[in-house]
Amino acid sequence: MNFQDLQRVETFQTYLDLALRKGRESRAGMKRPGRKVAPIDVIKNKELLRLSTVNKTISRALNRILTRFPTLDHLPPFYLSLLKATLEYSQVKKSLGALNWAVGKVNTFTTLYTVKLKKARELSLVHHLPKEYVGRISSVMRQIADPLIYLEEVRKVMKRYPAIKTELPTVAIYGFPNVGKTTLLTKLTRSTPEINSYAFTTRNINVGNIRMENRTIQVVDTPGILDREKKMNSIEMQAELVLKHVANVIVYVYDLTEPYPLKDQKKLYARVRKQYPALPIIPYLSKVDILEAGKIAASGLKCLTDYKMVEKEILRRLRVR
Ligand SMILES: Nc1nc2c(ncn2[C@@H]2O[C@H](COP(=O)(O)OP(=O)(O)OP(=O)(O)O)[C@@H](O)[C@H]2O)c(=O)[nH]1
Ligand SMILES: [Mg+2]
Numbered sequence: 185m186n187f188q189d190l191q192r193v194e195t196f197q198t199y200l201d202l203a204l205r206k207g208r209e210s211r212a213g214m215k216r217p218g219r220k221v222a223p224i225d226v227i228k229n230k231e232l233l234r235l236s237t238v239n240k241t242i243s244r245a246l247n248r249i250l251t252r253f254p255t256l257d258h259l260p261p262f263y264l265s266l267l268k269a270t271l272e273y274s275q276v277k278k279s280l281g282a283l284n285w286a287v288g289k290v291n292t293f294t295t296l297y298t299v300k301l302k303k304a305r306e307l308s309l310v311h312h313l314p315k316e317y318v319g320r321i322s323s324v325m326r327q328i329a330d331p332l333i334y335l336e337e338v339r340k341v342m343k344r345y346p347a348i349k350t351e352l353p354t355v356a357i358y359g360f361p362n363v364g365k366t367t368l369l370t371k372l373t374r375s376t377p378e379i380n381s382y383a384f385t386t387r388n389i390n391v392g393n394i395r396m397e398n399r400t401i402q403v404v405d406t407p408g409i410l411d412r413e414k415k416m417n418s419i420e421m422q423a424e425l426v427l428k429h430v431a432n433v434i435v436y437v438y439d440l441t442e443p444y445p446l447k448d449q450k451k452l453y454a455r456v457r458k459q460y461p462a463l464p465i466i467p468y469l470s471k472v473d474i475l476e477a478g479k480i481a482a483s484g485l486k487c488l489t490d491y492k493m494v495e496k497e498i499l500r501r502l503r504v505r
Contacts, residue, residue, distance in 0.1 A: 185263055185350070187342040190252055196329040200322060203241035210237040224307055231301055231314045238321060239294035246283045249335065253280060260350040262429035269421055270341050279331035289324045293317060346389035346422065348430055352402040353502050356431035358423065358456065360449055361408025363439035364470030366390060369405040371491040377405065384408055389422055396499060404430065411452040427460055433501045434465045435494060438487055440479050441471045464501045468494050
């Protein structure tokens with residue numbers, strides 16, 4: 185899913201002003217009737233067109249928001265968990281519900297005032313009813329002021345969600361900070377995310393694809409994890425949700441050149457192993473090109489050290505699944 189294209193949600197006043205302006209323009213732009221029509225009916229027809237234009241403009245604007253935002257009931261578990269962790273789920277639901285309510289309400293008032301206007305016999309009433317209609321519509325729109333403001337906040341948060349295809353077979357690269365996770369992603373895929381010689385370079389989830397044997401395998405590079413007891417930050421939590429809901433295989437990256445003790449790296453590995461017993465884990469040792477001789481043997485690790493081997497192993501693991 186991709187939330188990057190969600191469009192900005194404007195204030196109620198913006199939508200209302202737009203609808204009223206379009207309404208006025210439609211009234212002004214109406215052609216003179218060809219045949220002889222009573223003066224009161226000329227005005228009536230203009231006002232009727234104005235009402236339907238206001239209705240159409242508001243419905244279109246609000247429905248566009250409603251259709252672009254994901255349907256909460258159909259969100260894949262990864263995005264649903266992410267949403268619940270980063271936003272107030274019930275408030276998102278309520279705000280979208282409020283927009284739906286407003287579309288219905290504006291529609292009902294439009295029908296009501298269309299009928300009233302058609303029936304009106306006096307000119308004063310023909311002038312008065314549209315004013316009353318605008319008052320009613322304004323009041324409905326005012327009632328969705330807060331939901332619209334909140335949905336704009338929601339959009340800004342969702343824009344930062346990673347674009348993960350939850351239906352693709354997925355490999356998650358996991359491990360301590362600065363161990364070479366993103367470098368491995370760039371070797372496995374053609375993506376070119378940022379790589380740096382300092383920890384916590386990856387502040388978001390990077391995604392790349394491997395095309396092999398006529399299938400696409402998604403590779404997700406997670407930010408570095410410190411196996412802390414204390415509460416996880418939002419980025420660490422995203423990495424955790426990838427393992428929980430999206431990954432079919434994990435590549436765990438070990439690094440013997442970084443200051444993180446091997447004991448801690450093994451502990452994180454064991455934690456992941458225990459937490460996700462159904463997921464195969466491929467241990468990979470990075471930076472062997474700069475590793476002192478004998479260090480691998482001394483570590484007792486049994487890892488792949490070449491990304492080509494990792495690729496083969498990923499395929500093998502996915503094939504047996
Ligand atoms: N020599 C050598 N350097 C490597 C290798 N893999 C990664 N590096 C270097 O290690 C540093 C960190 O690499 P990244 O790929 O950014 O590591 P990361 O695990 O994604 O780091 P965070 O995103 O901060 O958690 C960079 O300076 C890389 O160039 C490798 O196999 N050999
Ligand atoms: Mg990285």
